[in-house]
Every structure is written in structure tokens, then in C-alpha cells.
Amino acid sequence: MKLIKLKEVIEITCLTKATIYRMIKEGTFPKQLSLGDRAVAWVEKEVFNWVEERIAARDECK
Structure with a gap:
């Protein structure tokens, strides 16, 4: 599991x-x-999954 900071998100x-x-x-x-x-990070896989969900939602509209 990789954690990423806000800048990467x-x-x-x-x-x-x-x-x-x-x-x-x-x-x-x-x-x-x-x-x-004062430090937070996101699970990289969760962020990429969110992006993939946006792509899938876009493709469903076609």
C-alpha cells in the first residue's frame, strides 16, 4: 500500500x-x-479507484 500527499492527489x-x-x-x-x-495522506489505490469510477460513469453515458 502506498500513501500519497495532497500535492500528488x-x-x-x-x-x-x-x-x-x-x-x-x-x-x-x-x-x-x-x-x-499536522500530516495527512491518502491511500493511492483509493484515489485511483475514484478516478476510474469517474471514467466508468462517463463511459456509461455513451
């Missing part, structure tokens, strides 16, 4: 920091994992 998804945290609050994006008092 932004690069993978092309979302802004504000959008990512809003979507987490809405329950539509994978939650971050606390690594300590």
Missing part, C-alpha cells in the same frame, strides 16, 4: 485543495488518513 485528480476537502465532507471523495498532528 491534486496532480492525479486535477482538483483544487478546496474541492477535495469539500468532496470529502460531502462523502464523494476518499478520506485522508492522519499521520500525526
Whole structure:
């Protein structure tokens, strides 16, 4: 399992920091994992799965 920081999540998804945290609050994006008092990361596979779900949803509309 690989953990990634916010910068990588932004690069993978092309979302802004504000959008990512809003979507987490809405329950539509994978939650971050606390690594300590001021450090968080995401499970890379969960972020890629989220992207793949967006692709699948797009392809269903065709």
C-alpha cells in the first residue's frame, strides 16, 4: 500500500485543495488518513479507484 500527499492527489485528480476537502465532507471523495498532528495522506489505490469510477460513469453515458 502506498500513501500519497495532497500535492500528488491534486496532480492525479486535477482538483483544487478546496474541492477535495469539500468532496470529502460531502462523502464523494476518499478520506485522508492522519499521520500525526499536522500530516495527512491518502491511500493511492483509493484515489485511483475514484478516478476510474469517474471514467466508468462517463463511459456509461455513451
